[in-house]
Amino acid sequence: MTEHEIVIIGGGPAGMAAAVAAYDRGVKDVVLLDREAAPGGILRQCIHNGFGLHKLGRELTGPEYADVYRRQVEERGIRVYSETMVTKLTPDRVVVAQNRSGVLRIQAKAVILAMGCRERSRGALNICGTRPAGVYSAGTAQKLMNCEGYLVGRRVVILGSGDIGLIMARRMSLEGAKVEAVCELMPYSGGLTRNIVQCLEDFGIPLYLNTTVAEIHGARRVEGVTVAQVDENRNIRPETGRYIPCDTLLLSVGLIPENELTRDAGIPMDPVTGGALVDEMRQTAVPGIFACGNVLQVHDLVDYVSDEAELAGQGAAAYVQGMRRESQPLQTAAGEGVRYVLPQRVHPDADGDVSLFLRVKAPYGRVRFTVRAGDEVLATAVRLRAAPGEMEKLTVKHDKLAQAAGEITVSLEELQ
Amino acid sequence: MVYDVGIIGAGVVGGMTARELTRYRLSVCLLERENDVACGASKANSGIVHGGFDPEPGSCKAQLNAPGVPLLFEAARQLHVPYRKNGSMVCAFSAQEEAVLDELFERGKQNGVPDLELLSGDEARALEPNLSPAVTRVLRAPSAGIVCPYALTIAAVGNAMDNGAALKTNFEVTAIEKADDCFTVTSSDGETVRCRYLVNCAGGYADRIAALAGDDFFRVIPRAGEYLLLDKAEGARVSHTIFQVPTSAGKGVLVSPTADGNLLVGPTATEVETPDAKQTTPDGLRAVMQLAPKSVPSVALRQVITSFTGVRASTAGGDFLLQASEKAPGLVHAAGIDSPGLSCCVSIARRLVELLQGAGLVCADNPDFNGERPDTHAFRKMDDDARDAWIQSHPDYGRIVCRCETVSEGEIRAAIRQNPPARDVDAVKRRTRSGMGRCQGGFCGPYVMQLISEETGIPLAEITKNGKDSRMVVGRL
Numbered sequence: 001m002t003e004h005e006i007v008i009i010g011g012g013p014a015g016m017a018a019a020v021a022a023y024d025r026g027v028k029d030v031v032l033l034d035r036e037a038a039p040g041g042i043l044r045q046c047i048h049n050g051f052g053l054h055k056l057g058r059e060l061t062g063p064e065y066a067d068v069y070r071r072q073v074e075e076r077g078i079r080v081y082s083e084t085m086v087t088k089l090t091p092d093r094v095v096v097a098q099n100r101s102g103v104l105r106i107q108a109k110a111v112i113l114a115m116g117c118r119e120r121s122r123g124a125l126n127i128c129g130t131r132p133a134g135v136y137s138a139g140t141a142q143k144l145m146n147c148e149g150y151l152v153g154r155r156v157v158i159l160g161s162g163d164i165g166l167i168m169a170r171r172m173s174l175e176g177a178k179v180e181a182v183c184e185l186m187p188y189s190g191g192l193t194r195n196i197v198q199c200l201e202d203f204g205i206p207l208y209l210n211t212t213v214a215e216i217h218g219a220r221r222v223e224g225v226t227v228a229q230v231d232e233n234r235n236i237r238p239e240t241g242r243y244i245p246c247d248t249l250l251l252s253v254g255l256i257p258e259n260e261l262t263r264d265a266g267i268p269m270d271p272v273t274g275g276a277l278v279d280e281m282r283q284t285a286v287p288g289i290f291a292c293g294n295v296l297q298v299h300d301l302v303d304y305v306s307d308e309a310e311l312a313g314q315g316a317a318a319y320v321q322g323m324r325r326e327s328q329p330l331q332t333a334a335g336e337g338v339r340y341v342l343p344q345r346v347h348p349d350a351d352g353d354v355s356l357f358l359r360v361k362a363p364y365g366r367v368r369f370t371v372r373a374g375d376e377v378l379a380t381a382v383r384l385r386a387a388p389g390e391m392e393k394l395t396v397k398h399d400k401l402a403q404a405a406g407e408i409t410v411s412l413e414e415l416q
Numbered sequence: 417m418v419y420d421v422g423i424i425g426a427g428v429v430g431g432m433t434a435r436e437l438t439r440y441r442l443s444v445c446l447l448e449r450e451n452d453v454a455c456g457a458s459k460a461n462s463g464i465v466h467g468g469f470d471p472e473p474g475s476c477k478a479q480l481n482a483p484g485v486p487l488l489f490e491a492a493r494q495l496h497v498p499y500r501k502n503g504s505m506v507c508a509f510s511a512q513e514e515a516v517l518d519e520l521f522e523r524g525k526q527n528g529v530p531d532l533e534l535l536s537g538d539e540a541r542a543l544e545p546n547l548s549p550a551v552t553r554v555l556r557a558p559s560a561g562i563v564c565p566y567a568l569t570i571a572a573v574g575n576a577m578d579n580g581a582a583l584k585t586n587f588e589v590t591a592i593e594k595a596d597d598c599f600t601v602t603s604s605d606g607e608t609v610r611c612r613y614l615v616n617c618a619g620g621y622a623d624r625i626a627a628l629a630g631d632d633f634f635r636v637i638p639r640a641g642e643y644l645l646l647d648k649a650e651g652a653r654v655s656h657t658i659f660q661v662p663t664s665a666g667k668g669v670l671v672s673p674t675a676d677g678n679l680l681v682g683p684t685a686t687e688v689e690t691p692d693a694k695q696t697t698p699d700g701l702r703a704v705m706q707l708a709p710k711s712v713p714s715v716a717l718r719q720v721i722t723s724f725t726g727v728r729a730s731t732a733g734g735d736f737l738l739q740a741s742e743k744a745p746g747l748v749h750a751a752g753i754d755s756p757g758l759s760c761c762v763s764i765a766r767r768l769v770e771l772l773q774g775a776g777l778v779c780a781d782n783p784d785f786n787g788e789r790p791d792t793h794a795f796r797k798m799d800d801d802a803r804d805a806w807i808q809s810h811p812d813y814g815r816i817v818c819r820c821e822t823v824s825e826g827e828i829r830a831a832i833r834q835n836p837p838a839r840d841v842d843a844v845k846r847r848t849r850s851g852m853g854r855c856q857g858g859f860c861g862p863y864v865m866q867l868i869s870e871e872t873g874i875p876l877a878e879i880t881k882n883g884k885d886s887r888m889v890v891g892r893l
Contacts, residue, residue, distance in 0.1 A: 035819065085816035096800060100814040103804035121856035123645070123722030130695045131724065133881035133888055137858045144862050150877060150889040175893060219692065220886035236698070247890070256854075260820075 001105045005029040005320045007095050009086050009261065010114035012041020013302050014293025014309040016069035018112045021313025023076045027320050031106070032073065032080045033097050039073065039080055040066035041116055043302065045143045048167055050194070055303035065302060089265045091286050110316040113262055113276070113284075113291040114309065117298055119164070120254040127159075129216030132223075138164040138252040142171065151175055153248025157225050158182045159213045161189035161196070163300065163389075165252025170199035172250075179203070180244050183211040183227050185234060185253075188363045190389040192300055213249065214241055222247050255298045262291070272340040273297040279329055279345045280354045281315025282308060290316045297342050297357065300391055304357070325349060330373065330404060335411025337361055338369075339388070346408060348401050356394045358410055360386045366415040369394055373404035386412065418598055419445040419582070421772065422611030424589055424625050426453035426836075428565060428758055429750050430617035431572035432491070432765035435787075437772075438579035440779040445609055446573060446581060447601060449588035449621075451883020452843040453836050454569035456619045456691065458758075459846070460643070460726025462683065463565045463674055464657055465489070466756040467504060467557030469524025469532060470667065476736040481756050482528040484763030485559055491762050492563050495571035496791035498675035504560035504657040505540060507711050508553040513661040517555045520662075524557065531558045546653055546714050562657060564675040565758050566846045570836060572761075575789040577835035579782070584609065585839070586883065589618075592629045594744060599629075613777050614747045615768055620691020620729040622751035631743040634751060638691045639728045641683025642700035644708075647719040647854055650679040658711045667755060669707035671715055676849065681708040681715065683726065694725045721854055728754040738764065740771050748772055792834065792847065795827055817867070818860040820853025828864060832871040839872060841865060842882040861888075 005027050008015045011034025019030050032039065043051070046062025053059055056068065073080065081099060088096035093108045119137035134153055136144075141152045142164065154177050158165045161184040169179045182200060187209050189196055200207050214228040214236050229240040257274040268277050268285045275296035276284040282292050292312035293305045329345035339359045346354055356371065364386045371379040371394055378400045386392060394410065421437055423430045426448035437444045448455075468482035492499040508514045517534060524532045533556050540554035541547045547554075577583055584607070591602040592614070599614045618625040623636045657672035674680050684700045705717050731737055731752030741747035748771045750764060757764070773779055791797075795806060795813050807814040813826030831838050831847035838844045841851065844864050851857030851864065865888055869876040880886040 035816070083815050085819060085822075087816075087822060098803065098807065098814050098816065100807070100811040102807045102814065103800045105800065118855045119858050121721070121854070121858060123856050124720060126644075126701055126720060126723055128696045128698050128701065133886040137855075140858045140861055144889060145893065148862055148866075148876070149893045151891050151893055152889050154890055214698075215695075220880075220882070220884050238698075 001107055003107045004031050005109045006112065006316050007106055007108035008032045008112040008114055009089070009095070010034060010041070010116055010295070011036065011039035011080060012114060012116050012293065013043055013066060013069060013305050014116070014295070015112070015114035016073050017306040017309035018114055018292055018313035018316070019078050020069065020072045020076065021310040022317040023078060025314050025317035027317040030078050032078060033084045033086055033095070034080060034082050035085050037082055039070055039082070042139065045139070045146045047146045048171070051302050053303065054301065055306050086261060089261045091265050093288055109320045110288045110290065112312050112316050113289065113295050114293050115258045115261065115295045117255040117257045117294040119251070120256055122251055125253060127213055127216055130218055132216065132218040132221050134218070134222035134248045135216060136248065136250055138168045138250045141250055142168055145171060145175070151177065153177060155180060155246040156248045156250060157213065157227070157244055157246045158250045158252060160184065160252035160254070161191050161207060162252040162254065163191045163195050165250060166191045166195040166199040168250055168252070169205050170203060173203045173205065179205045180246055181205070181227065182207045183213060184209050185212045185230060188387065192389060212236060214238070216249060222249055225249055255294065257295045257298065259295060262295070265289070270340065270344055273342060277344045278342070279347060280311070280343050280350045281318070282312035282343065283315050283319070288319055300389065304391065304393070330406065330408050332356065332408045332410070334358065335409040337364070337412040338410050341410050346401065348404055350401060353398050354396050354401055356396065356410060358392050358394070359388055360392065360412060361388065363387045364412065364414055367412045368415055369410060369412050371396055371408060371410050373408045374406040376404060378404060378408065382415065417443070417610070419443045419609065419611040421613045421615060421777065422447060422599060422601055422609055423615045423617055424601070425617035425619055426569070426573055426583065427456050427458035427617060427619050428454070428569040428572065428761045429753055429764050430615070431569045431576065432761045433615055433617060433768050434576035434581045435572045435579070436765040436769050438576050438581050439782055439785045441782045442779065444576065444581040445611060446576070446583045447587045447589060447609060448583065448585045451585055451840050451880065452838065453573045453583070454566040454846065455882070457726055457729055458569045459566045460694070460724050461565055461758060462670060462672065462680060463562050463758070464504070464670070464672060465499070465561040465563055466759045467524065467532070467560040468527045468529045468756070468759070469520045469555070469557060470662065470756070471527065473523060473526040476738060477756060477760070478527045480736070480760040480763040480767065484760040487762035488563065488759060489561065491572070492568060494787045495568065495575055495789045496793065497564055497568045497571050499561055499563040500675055501559070501561040502656055502673060503556060503558040504659060505544065506555040506659040506661060507547065507551040508661055509550050510552065514553045516661050517553055520555050529557060529559060532556070544654055544656055544658070546712050547658065548711055548713050551711065556656070560657060562672060562675045563758070568761070570847060571789050574835040575787065578789065579785050583836050589625060589628065592625070594746070597746070599746065612746060613772050613775065615772070616747065616749045616751065619753065620727055622729060622749065626749060626751070629741065629744045629747050631741045631747065634731050634737060636691065636751065637730045637732060638688050638693065639730050639754070640686045640688045640693055640725050641728060642696050642704055642723065642725045643680055643682030644701065644704055644717065644720045644723045646679040646681070646716070647721050648677045650716050650719045651677040653679050653715055654712055660707070660711055669704055671708050671712045679715070688727060691727045691729060693727060696723050696725050700725070722856060730754040736764065738767050738771065740775050746775055748775065792827070792830065795824065796822065817863045818848070818850035818853065820855050821849040823848045823850040823860070825867065828867050829871060832868060839868070840880045840882050841868070841888065844868065
């Protein structure tokens with residue numbers, strides 16, 4: 001058994017930013033365990049631009065954004081174990097991992113979970129039909145194209161209008177493939193507006209809302225799909241079925257935080273986010289174990305992942321340095337129109353202002369968000385529009401929080 | 417060369433028959449139309465080792481089932497195939513159904529099923545707390561079990577090959593001729609294999625093979641069964657295999673753990689046009705989802721990770737059809753192998769060897785036969801210290817390729833090298849479980865393609881999902 005002060009599981013944008021933040025807070029003994037051959041996570045396959053506008057004030061590609069943090073990790077001499085897979089985590093922070101040199105057992109003073117998320121697969125959707133080659137999750141197709149240099153298909157239907165699906169619609173079009181349609185089960189897209197415009201509209205690719213893939217055809221390779229509209233309960237209306245010939249079906253139907261280690265360690269989870277329950281520094285309910293990035297909640301922008309990871313890194317460093325909050329945390333809750341609020345608990349004596357992140361339940365026009373504790377209004381914010389695909393951030397001022405009591409709820413009201 | 421015995425079809429019966437034949441000094445060749453073994457009904461079924469109380473006493477199924485169970489478990493042990501003697505329960509929900517259980521109990525005794533017992537609903541729930549409160553009575557067969565059916569097939573073929581048998585894949589039989597006491601079997605590619613005796617283990621295509629040999633006397637009636645496979649998080653929902661009372665359509669929808677730790681629910685039973693009708697249907701999946709909670713109400717169907725259809729190769733008589741051909745001497749048929757075919761695969765194989773001997777095959781003991789196959793899953797069963805030691809001398813085992821099922825590069829490379837060698841992505845999946853977990857190959861797929869390409873020399877752009885035209889990618893950028 002070796003010992004380290006902070007062990008970070010996952011070397012994507014969350015893990016790297018957390019490592020740097022912990023180091024800069026004065027904990028120098030930080031190690032990063034990463035599954036892949038080089039750090040950067042999924043950013044390495046995201047060769048499109050649009051990363052870093054909020055956080056770095058410039059527009060970078062995924063690999064460029066990752067490189068900014070990779071260099072910061074390197075400059076600090078933070079040890080990165082690549083091609084290293086964590087197989088076990090205990091509540092008392094023993095991490096078991098393996099790589100080509102053997103099995104590592106590490107006792108950590110603090111652990112930061114940054115394993116990211118995975119894509120929902122075809123099986124989880126129960127799409128009927130055959131099981132031919134040519135059905136890919138959008139991210140797998142992206143990796144095969146952008147990292148390995150292979151075209152996965154020539155005539156494509158995409159199910160799901162999440163951001164990866166939209167990005168892949170453009171990417172495949174640029175490589176000469178014909179994207180026949182993007183189908184979205186919901187009455188609205190789950191992707192960012194800028195991606196709808198730049199990836200579909202600019203390429204003349206139709207987006208069909210309230211529509212799904214009812215059946216997959218083809219014995220060995222996809223030969224076509226039947227798409228059909230759904231009713232208000234999202235049940236397929238068979239009479240609307242329409243056959244689209246294609247050789248490829250890409251799925252962009254949701255991301256699932258990859259929390260198997262978290263669950264095995266007995267860390268309490270939020271059924272809505274699919275991630276751990278955390279406080280404002282992203283500490284889980286198990287002392288000394290923190291979580292950040294897409295393993296905690298699925299983000300739309302990597303910039304917010306980096307912000308969140310910095311909090312977790314700082315929190316873990318403070319924990320290692322012996323800092324403990326004395327106050328009883330207040331629970332947060334999603335009120336009218338809000339699907340979830342993160343963090344799920346907040347210490348009233350938190351350092352500085354605290355940002356609450358949330359997603360709304362449905363698309364809205366102009367709305368006002370209100371953060372309340374009991375009858376006390378802690379913060380309000382007006383937005384011109386709100387959509388489930390775009391995470392909202394509301395800030396509660398330090399002085400307001402310090403006097404708060406009871407449960408903190410966030411709700412929205414539509415404005416005229 | 418002229419083989420002593422040719423076997424058409426590398427499913428579980430063909431594979432076990434090949435293995436049984438290599439116990440003797442015989443040259444054996446397996447002919448398989450697909451790119452891998454276990455691609456038909458042997459891949460997609462419930463994986464249940466039935467106790468043997470279902471078949472009509474005196475039938476071929478009844479003769480082979482109960483005695484076949486210990487033979488199967490012994491083979492699974494020698495071949496290091498995952499299995500578990502978890503026992504089965506048939507649930508009755510009414511007085512009428514309770515009467516059926518009494519009948520099955522009596523039948524089971526006649527068929528020689530050991531340790532059968534009838535339990536009250538409460539006694540059953542004491543053993544199986546998630547069983548429905550509506551269950552009034554249960555027939556429990558402690559001798560029943562579960563086994564991974566494709567792993568068993570792969571291991572049987574691999575062990576037969578280790579003992580000298582040959583395997584020809586992508587060999588779709590299009591002609592069978594007999595002259596001078598020798599069969600000439602021709603493939604769609606024009607390749608020929610000659611053998612003195614021939615065994616028809618062609619599953620869904622057994623009637624066509626019989627017809628090619630001029631012995632057209634039965635029809636396969638393909639019956640599709642649809643299943644849902646649930647995440648390992650649901651794997652402990654029940655410990656026994658839970659059946660509902662059988663009807664004329666089959667044994668009904670079951671809820672069972674699998675030998676690999678998932679939970680399986682299904683199947684339906686629908687007659688279909690061809691044995692290739694492996695699509696799932698809205699009606700089929702809906703039926704499974706509606707029927708499974710009847711016996712186990714708390715089953716979390718949201719945890720589904722994949723659905724699939726298997727096609728049973730039934731015949732009109734409802735019994736196994738194991739017999740020497742009357743029209744083509746030297747040919748032996750194994751047809752109509754639907755449930756409990758997997759449970760009987762060893763006893764069927766032995767019956768086929770007897771039939772071949774009856775047709776004149778001389779079987780002299782092979783002193784070099786070794787029925788043990790190396791454990792291809794040895795690494796994942798090791799504790800951390802043993803893994804560490806193994807990785808020191810085999811570094812490829814240190815790199816995990818499939819994160820959901822924790823499969824290492826070393827295990828994948830070994831699966832591609834071992835008998836029967838894996839040549840496509842699904843073949844690697846069936847041998848190693850890579851791509852079989854919750855992400856369904858989303859992360860490991862590209863790496864598995866690379867490893868197959870490296871090991872076999874097949875260019876990556878030519879790698880297939882399951883042979884023939886099932887290419888994973890369409891070309892280089």
